[in-house]
Amino acid sequence: MSSDLVVGLVFRILLPLTLTAACVLRYNGFSLVYVILLLLLPLLPDPASTTGNTSRCVMAVCVSSFLFLLLQSFFQLTTATLQPDYNCTSWQKALSQLGLVSLTGSDAGSAVRQLFPDVGVLFISLLTWRLIVRLNADIHTQSQQEEEEERQEEELMFEEDSVLGGGGLKKKMMKMMKKRRAAAETGFWLNSNHWFVKADR
Secondary structure, eight states: OHHHHHHHHIIIIIHHHHHHHHHHHOOSHHHHHHHHHHHHGGGSOOTTOTTOHHHHHHHHHHHHHHHHHHHHHHHHHHHHHSOTTOOOHHHHHHHHHHTOOOOTTOOHHHHHHHHHHHHHHHHHHHHHHHHHHHHHHHHHHHHHHHHHHHHHHHHHHHHHHHHHTOHHHHHHHHHHHHHHHHHHHHOEEEOTTSSOEEEOO
């Protein structure tokens, strides 16, 4: 299933690499949050898991990076409007440890190093979350279609059995229904060491 492979590659490779790059480019409180989220990713089930823990964790990455960008924007606007002779050295040191560094008078490289990690994490995490939501929706729709097809087949065979009046066919149908229900209960089994979902039919 190509969609499962794409979601698995984005979730297991691209998102961790983006978080790692964000942590390497700068060392501050924001990067510490990214490190914690990065360590949580290998503990999560596959993206197609019905528990929803994976999508919630990816959403936490999205929200964190978005909040960091908001803080950065507000801080840069605030420092840009302050008077040049305004002295807040102690506050600047504390905020720089958190991740808020004034870019007034800085070169382009420093600006990219401070802002680009949050932009990259936000974009990749939103992409990952969207792919996971779409994959789960496709799996849910497919399972509903299969259940509907099985129900229609069972109704058709019961109608034929009632017309023919044969008891043997009815017993056979009951066994078939039990097998299908057992297969439906098992549903999709997830292999946590791989990036795909296998459907038992």
